[in-house]
Amino acid sequence: MALQLITEKWSGEVSVVTIGAANQEGGTRSHAVKIGGEKSLPYLFKEGSLPNKPQIAFEILDIMPSDWPNAVSAPYGKTLNDPLEWADKCVRDYQAGILCVRLLGSHPDFGNKSPEEEAQLIKKLLKKVSVPLVILGSGDDAKDNLVLPAISEAAKGERCLIGSAVQDNYKTIVASVLADGHNIIAESPIDINIAKQLNILISDMGLALERIVMNPTIGALGYGLEYAYSIMERSRLAALAGDKTMASPFICFVGQEAWRAKEAKADDLPDQGIIWETLTATALIQAGADLLVMRHPKAVEKVKEYIDNLFRS
Amino acid sequence: MALSGLDIYKLLPKTNCRECGFATCLAFAMQLAKKAVGIDKCPHLTSEVKGKLEAQSQPPIKLITIGSGETRLEIGNENVMFRHEEKFFRPAGIGFIVEDNSTDAEIKTKIEKINELKFERVGQRLEVNLVAIRQNKDAKRFIDVVQLVSVNTPLSLVLMSPDAQALKGALEILKGRNPLIYHATKENLTALTQLAKDYKVPLVAQGDDLEKVSELTAELSKQGVNDLIIETGKKPISEKVWDLTQIRRLALKKSNRGLGYPSLVVVEQNDVYAEAQEAATYITKYAGIVLLKGIESWAVLSLLTLRQNIYTDPQKPLQIEPKLYPIGQVNDKSPVLVTTNFSLSYYTVLGEVEASKIPAYIISIDTEGMSVLTAWAAEKFTPQKINESINKFGVKDAISHKRLVIPGYVAVMSGELQDESGFEIIVGPKEAAGIPSFLKNL
Missing domain, CATH: 3.20.20.20 (Dihydropteroate synthase-like)
Incomplete structure (x- = not known):
């Protein structure tokens, strides 16, 4: 008797989020990046299609990073001083298809740059590079409520991915994103219920679920990775079972977490940090990550190759 | 298909002879269904019944x-x-x-x-x-x-x-x-x-x-x-x-x-x-x-x-024994740092204290393996609980000063903890990475 395999029949699917708008769509980007759309658990192609490869965004800051270990700052050299040059290097030298700029310099403790300054920077950045952008505030709620509307307007029509909306602070940013045609990052603290609740709150304000990307908050390899891994598996199972409010793609801040690990700070052994970032990404891809924000060019290269291999049959 | 307790009972001798250690065949059957005992405890089974029960008692993936x-x-x-x-x-x-x-x-x-x-x-x-x-x-x-x-x-x-x-x-x-x-x-x-x-x-x-x-x-x-x-x-x-x-x-x-x-x-x-x-x-x-x-x-x-x-158990985070840990050549002037008994919290703090080369005590509070913020939110990391641990783990015998360093994320409990314990509360860094420079400037 022929062996009967077990093929799950899923009724739901992950929504597709498009980041970046090209000319014909009212923006100035050279291309758009699509994430999401999975109709099966990670990489079970025989069960359902996974139309979009996970994407990797290079992370850049608007100020010189103060806590990046040598192993990860070395490849960027002097460009770390200048966000425009830094961005350009990622695109030219490392073929970045999407960039993530974190406006840490607007934080009251890290320079307190004004919303106008940050808006100017985003305008210049949009001229300097033509790839789609992910734009993050500094994480200071009060200041983000001033900065994010300003940069949202400055990038109007470019269909950026902007974040982060959190449970206690989402209204201002959702309103801006809605008005200026962007997508939003909904961030929850490794908590599936809050993630769902926040998606509902945001969509209640009129922003389509197809414009939300979830940040489940990850831990690095060895630093709580398994919590995010399981939260992501549970969320994805809910999405595939038909829960539209859980069907947003995931963004994972891999570089930020991996390079905080003690293991990644061994300056005499740069490979240790690079593989820490690489394997953090690998495991999360197997949990359903759609957009990975990463730091080391070599880790990005290795993860890209891995993704290409996953899609090779 | 797994057999239920009743299915198994039907295959047993139903004599309630108690040789298996259970009062009745039914009780034994229930334990068999839960895979809590082995079928060899019953000496009266035919080989045919044994075979049936053995097949069902095997785990789905063999060890x-x-x-x-x-x-x-x-x-x-x-x-x-x-x-x-x-x-x-x-x-x-x-x-x-x-x-x-x-x-x-x-x-x-x-x-x-x-x-x-x-x-x-x-x-x-x-x-x-x-x-x-x-x-x-x-x-x-x-x-x-x-x-x-x-x-x-x-x-x-x-x-x-x-x-x-x-x-x-x-x-x-x-x-x-x-x-x-x-x-x-x-x-x-x-x-x-x-x-x-x-x-x-x-x-x-x-x-x-x-x-x-x-x-x-x-x-x-x-x-x-x-x-x-x-x-x-x-x-x-x-x-x-x-x-x-x-x-x-x-x-x-x-x-x-x-x-x-x-x-x-x-x-x-x-x-x-x-x-x-x-x-x-x-x-x-x-x-x-x-x-x-x-x-x-x-x-x-x-x-x-x-x-x-x-392979970590999701229901049971890795924990360490809650107690006062001396790190390095401590004396009665050494600082005392408070953290939880979640392994990751403790070992992260430990790593940074060791890196600072400054001898210190770490007091690990029994938060049932929850991390600092989670435990605080779940009221497992409260001023009362910390004060109990101070007394229980002999902090006052180990040191001659009355200062306690708490994680930056729970700065809000400073006042209450000070009242509760009589210690001066010093708010430490939010992230363990800040501990070495914090200790040097203490």
Whole structure:
């Protein structure tokens, strides 16, 4: 008797989020990046299609990073001083298809740059590079409520991915994103219920679920990775079972977490940090990550190759 | 299909003789259904009934032991598809392939390096499990290399050879080591079945697809070889993930006996990163054994850490004993830092205190393994609880000052804790990474 395999029949699917708008769509980007759309658990192609490869965004800051270990700052050299040059290097030298700029310099403790300054920077950045952008505030709620509307307007029509909306602070940013045609990052603290609740709150304000990307908050390899891994598996199972409010793609801040690990700070052994970032990404891809924000060019290269291999049959 | 307690009861003698230790046959049946006792406790069963009950009492994925003594590897007996459903029980064995066409000196060097692949993280030892010897030359060379490897490592061994003569010679010198034979195929089935039976060792069954491999295991099982491990050959990563997923699903959900064994994957890539990534994928997706070529310690550490993460019990975070820990050459003037008994919190703080080279006490509060913020939110990390611990763990006897450093994230409890304990509360950094500079400026 022929062996009967077990093929799950899923009724739901992950929504597709498009980041970046090209000319014909009212923006100035050279291309758009699509994430999401999975109709099966990670990489079970025989069960359902996974139309979009996970994407990797290079992370850049608007100020010189103060806590990046040598192993990860070395490849960027002097460009770390200048966000425009830094961005350009990622695109030219490392073929970045999407960039993530974190406006840490607007934080009251890290320079307190004004919303106008940050808006100017985003305008210049949009001229300097033509790839789609992910734009993050500094994480200071009060200041983000001033900065994010300003940069949202400055990038109007470019269909950026902007974040982060959190449970206690989402209204201002959702309103801006809605008005200026962007997508939003909904961030929850490794908590599936809050993630769902926040998606509902945001969509209640009129922003389509197809414009939300979830940040489940990850831990690095060895630093709580398994919590995010399981939260992501549970969320994805809910999405595939038909829960539209859980069907947003995931963004994972891999570089930020991996390079905080003690293991990644061994300056005499740069490979240790690079593989820490690489394997953090690998495991999360197997949990359903759609957009990975990463730091080391070599880790990005290795993860890209891995993704290409996953899609090779 | 699993039998219910009542189904089992119908098969029992119903004499309530109590020889099994239970008051009634029904009580015994209920325990059997829960797999809490073995059927051998009942001396009155016919062999037919015994067979039926034995079949049902087997776990869906057989437990397989490779090697012997302290370094033996036990895999199988898994119950779930996703770790959040319960947990993954037996961490995948990690092993390294040694080629018999290398020189003796090269082999010795490699074995020394493999033996040294031991790490400690968050209070747990992380170790590799297996050395696999692969035949590329004649039987004599293979047997010589097996001898060389076996005297130089305590790890469990895998014999990678299609040659029954070579295997026989190797098994002869490995008596008591319980090595794994890799691998039986349709072609060499008869010879390898005999070896596995004669030497009572586990055997890998290989077939390109699940149907072929389950036919093979069924045949082996018929011949009386039941300690089996499944392999489905070299494939692209996502096809391998598909195979591993199907094996686990069919074993758990359809009680497919032919696939009710742990699985083994061989990962061989020249690029260290690519090899680690592929291995990492299979560690997350149900592999029982992963064999690699590369032995770079930085890559192995990251794989062992991933394995530790994935096999952590989601319901029971790693915890340490709550108490006052002296770090370095402490005296009665040393600072006292408060944290939780969640392993990750404690060991992260410990690492930074050690790095600062400033002797200090860490007092770990019993938060049932919750991290600082989670425990605070769940009211397991409260001023009252911290004060109780101060008294219970003899902080006042250890130090002559009255100052306490608390994590930056719980700064809000300073006032209440000060009132409660009578200690001066100093708010420390939010992240452990800030501890060295904080301690230097204290």
